[in-house]
Amino acid sequence: MSFIGGRKSREGQKILVDEFILMEKLLAKQSKERETIAFQLMRTEGKDARKILTDIVRLFINYAKDNGSQSAERYYSIITQLIYKSFLIITPNATEIREILTAVQLSQLQTLELMAANLLEKGMDGKQAYKAIYRDLKKEMSSYVSNKSPVLNG
Numbered sequence: 001m002s003f004i005g006g007r008k009s010r011e012g013q014k015i016l017v018d019e020f021i022l023m024e025k026l027l028a029k030q031s032k033e034r035e036t037i038a039f040q041l042m043r044t045e046g047k048d049a050r051k052i053l054t055d056i057v058r059l060f061i062n063y064a065k066d067n068g069s070q071s072a073e074r075y076y077s078i079i080t081q082l083i084y085k086s087f088l089i090i091t092p093n094a095t096e097i098r099e100i101l102t103a104v105q106l107s108q109l110q111t112l113e114l115m116a117a118n119l120l121e122k123g124m125d126g127k128q129a130y131k132a133i134y135r136d137l138k139k140e141m142s143s144y145v146s147n148k149s150p151v152l153n154g
Helices: 009-034 037-066 072-087 103-125 130-144
Strands: none
Touching: 037 072, 037 103, 037 130, 072 103, 072 130, 103 130
């Protein structure tokens, strides 16, 4: 910015440096968080919860196909995004979103994934229409958390 010149270049430099320092602090905090036993435990448990959810979603996809759905394969990403949006302010396009969450956020994610798996399973056991099951899941996820969490919170 100093090469641009002008009155506003100093202000721009200050803002840029301040934001860089803030991000550096947040990343350092995140790095320390990953080293905690709580984070490592939640990360391991979260993998188990995700496996449970993906197994149930696979059954739900087959259930939806058997009941006439033409685009049932999309339920993996649709349900995942629905869960993320229910408790995160933003939904990062990260392939490893769990790596940027805190231990508390991982716990919330695990709870939501298990809740989603339970709702899908109950709906299928009750022989509900697949669209009704998804609608109920969407309603439950949207009402679960009223105070959304930011990613890389300070």
